[in-house]
Amino acid sequence: MEGKVVIQENNFDRARKLIQENSGKRIIFSSEDEEVDKKVLEKENIEILLLNQSGRKDFHKQRNSGLNHVMAKLAKKKGVVIGINLDELIRSGEKQKAAIIARIRQNIRICNKNKLKMKFIYKNQKRNLHDLMALGLVLGMPTDMVKSL
16 A cells, blocks of 8 residues: 545545545545545545544534444444544644543544544644553543554
């Protein structure tokens, strides 16, 4: 496999075209639309599904974390890793950071239940592996998930 490619697209047809153009590379896919995320999980071959948390509105009695049990089962079947956007967490303000952490914790519970792998994704600067492992443990990741970071 060649290098990594980050594809961020909210239109499924354009996303499909970009994914097919970059076949053979490690693809990290991200979208603001949950329906596009679900379609890409169902129909395309990607390595990591990166879930952005900052632009979301929570439901009345539940967090809107971008991942549900249906998408988790699809990701498990296809061997897709769920990505946590670390840059988004670092850049956010205090109130928004609390909501993002709560959504990440919810995703960790869903991934743990479905035996999915998770990974921290960052663009800006290299992070210390031990710091990432400690953050994963604080957020509630089980030790076997932390070891695969």
